[in-house]
Amino acid sequence: MEAKKRSMMAGSAVAAGALLLTTVVSGCGGSSGGNTSNSGAASGSKSQGPVTISMIYDFAGKEFPKAGNEVQRAIEKYTNTKLNIQALPSTTYAQKIPVMVASGDLPDVIAGDPHAQGSSWLLNAIQQGQFWDLTPYIKQYPKLFNINPVILKNAEVNGHLYGLPRVRPLARNVTFVRADWLKNLGLQVPKTLNQYLDMLRKFTHDDPDKDGKNDTFGASVTTAFATTVDSFAVAFGAPNNWEVVNGKFIKDVDTPQYLQGLEFEKKMYDEHLVNSDSAVIQRPQWEGYFFDGKAGSIGNTSNTGDAYLASLKQNNPKAEITAFSALKAPNGKIRVPAGPGYNGELMFPKSSVKTEAQLKQILDFFEKLDERPMANLLAYGIEGKDYTVKNGKAVINPNSDYMDTVGYPYRYTLGVVDPTTYAIPAANLSAIDKLTNKLVEENDKYAVVDPTYTLTSPTYQQRGAQLDKLLTDANTQFLLGKITVQQWKAQVKKWHEEGGDQIAKEYAEAYAKQQK
Template sequence: MEAKKKSVMTGSAVAAGALFLTTIVSGCGGSSGGNTSNSGASSDSNSGEPVTITMSLNFDGKEVPKPGNEVEKAIEKYTNTKLKIQELPSTTYNQKLPVMVASGDLPDVIAADPHAQGSSWLLNAIQQGQFWDLTPYIKQYPKLFNINPIILKNAEVNGHLYGLPRVRPLARNVTFVRADWLKNLGLQVPKTLDQYLDMLRKFTHDDPGKDGKNDTFGLSVTTAFSTTVDSFAVAFGAPNNWKVVNGKFIKDVDTPQYLKGLEFEKKLYDEHLVNSDSAVIQRPQWEGYFFDGKAGAIGNTSNTGDAYLASLKQNNPKAEITAFSALAAPDGQIRVPAGPGYNGELMFPKSAVKTEAQLKQILNFFEKLDDRPMANLLAYGIKGKDYTVKNGKAVINPNSDYNDTVAYPYRFPLGVVDPTTYAIPAANLSAIDQLTNKLVEENDKYVVTDPTYTLTSPTYQQRGAQLDKILTDANTQFLLGKITVQQWKAQVKKWHEEGGDQIAKEYAEAYAKQQK
């Protein structure tokens, strides 16, 4: 009860703070323009007046830190800037952004994804020249644009780069498993889909917790994020969303391999190796099954390992976890679906960043974040408090609140290239983090990319949500035994007729244009 009350209070405090900040940001929009153009000439030196940069960014952590905190001050001092950062929870932010762009009342920096579904408003704004085209500056900022060319290309719109992609690993989905259960059952971490199925069966039937009760199951799933079907399908050789054959676009569901992946997952449902309420539950229950020791495995992005282990240990101090990612299909091949490789782009509206000199100052700021002192700060936190240096390596303080003070408020929203690229190496990375970093790196060899990341389809922009739902619903209904394969195929046909064919055509046209 008390915890709830507290969170409500913080919620309203955050809301009030956000309101307050909005006024500051809008109030400073004009003055920052004047200020920066004055010091425009000395853009590359540290001397002179600090440059004011206003930003409005999405935030995924628990609580937005107060402006003027230790970390922000350190960044401001090193980069010779005055930062005015407004951070809003991602859902709120994404709702507000179209209105902000529509009103033209924008800060110097915003975070948005022109490739996300339902962002035709952003593409319109880009096409009308509302945002700076960064393509000419790529060569001038070598540290900042030290980005995997695939990811850079994925972030482009019609061959031009309109934002700094906040880089993430290409294939970062891993499956976390209970290492102590594996040990109890005398199993190894699975390497093939067959071994995986065998492991889930034993987790369900062979009392992996050794408590004499038949109360466990293999994998916790939810259709709230329907990534499992797609990754099984890709493992069996289906395309990642779309594939191009002779200039024509073929949707994954039209390939026989996709159905193989779907039937593999149906086996998990039929044999009760997964929870039966996957269509109903949301994130807390889905993760709860794993934390409570009911499910032996759960899939998520690679960076959740530490948090998952901590939550698991709270309920059961003896619990241990390990992880795997790519699994070999019966044909011996390994394939994993690749994401776009970035999480939103930092974009610079021309209504706020009026001159090229100003733009360069801002790019300069982001380039400076890649200098070693700043990279160390973003990667490990404040020196002496969050980490210490020993033999040129960072020794991380296990009790630091780095995640709340640095990672969520600054590293994730502001970082373009992963700061560990430029920071000193870590001496004591947790075992699970070391493992997942390795898995994600290995995945690069096996990735299957989605050819539509660089293309746009007006129909998909407009009706994608509705059309996607036809397919995801059909998958769920098939998995839970409500419809047969024939009925599933009828739904795929319905998808084609209601817009799928049109989308394929539009992608093909955009692709042909791009190849020229």
């Protein structure tokens, strides 16, 4: 499940420098039966046999590994569990899980995000007491809850934690760029917005691949796969979705800085520095422009660097990439939009996890995943196959199928804390991974947080999708030159009249209660 979408949906079309708040969602799932009928004991006592845990969540990998695979057997053996896992495609999962929650027919573990757009059904279930409140158990699991306090706070509902947030960096969005094109043109990685725009122009007009043809452009962008609070607007000084001023909530589109960012982005469309079909293409075409050597840059989350480089080299073995993230605005400031810092939460229904003893068994399982043997497994895969150990460090096999066998099915779905926190260090991280790790760490200094992550607006839950689409469509039409600034402002006014003002009021009321 994606972390909260509202700070994404209100933004403009993704541009090359836009820091995509996408999260490639990956997951696995459990049997729909869901009862933990096993002979295991509560936390702190001896277990008499494997603890059965059933799970269900969405999975975005190629194909979920078959039951009994080597990785799952290793997890079950170490944690003394039997995992019943069912994987569902994201769309199917999104349709099925609200029905399951309403019926109460749930497994022991589900993935959900109470703050996600349209998740009023999950908030209602929480308020009705259908899920365990984990707040009293945090101190009992020091590894599991070794989480940035900001992220932990973002995952709360009314001051209580109802799930284990699958932690991600707060601002993990970067722009990948063809390093060989930069070299061909004598360019450096951009550090400012103006340098970035200059790079796009030269990628479009100066034959960066040196093939003598006018067949390249600056950046591949899309609105079909993902939209975002415009990172350009945030860079210019706009809020990350909302800001609080003297207790009142101000929407990003109501600030002059937001329009500055939108107009900056429009230059890319006006000068044909990006693909004009951004409003209609899907992910394969969007990424394909970059992989095929047509576009010189693309924005995505930091963990996609190795995969992007591999896809590029299939078409051009000499291709190289680098990356950048935060760009300095003309006013000299550096700002990037922060996400919530997690990719959905692992939640425990009381209809299946009926006792505190059962809950502690499951929390024990997740705590054990942070012990070194399991951290090594989730971080690097099977020793001897996906990596070897030399001088106390993991030497990663670049030819392993780790992402398909471990990463997507287990690491990004079961891992709460980043497993590299507790694993042995890696000896041979790729250059692009080292760079992107450094970039997201630096981004923490510049991250602008959305203050509504921990707040609830009934109007937004009911009508947020429609209202967000109104702004997203207006942004897209403006970028493509189909409406004027005045017409764009008229759509913003319509947003206010059709529910935006009420949402702002509800956030202010919730914020006031939270402060007390």
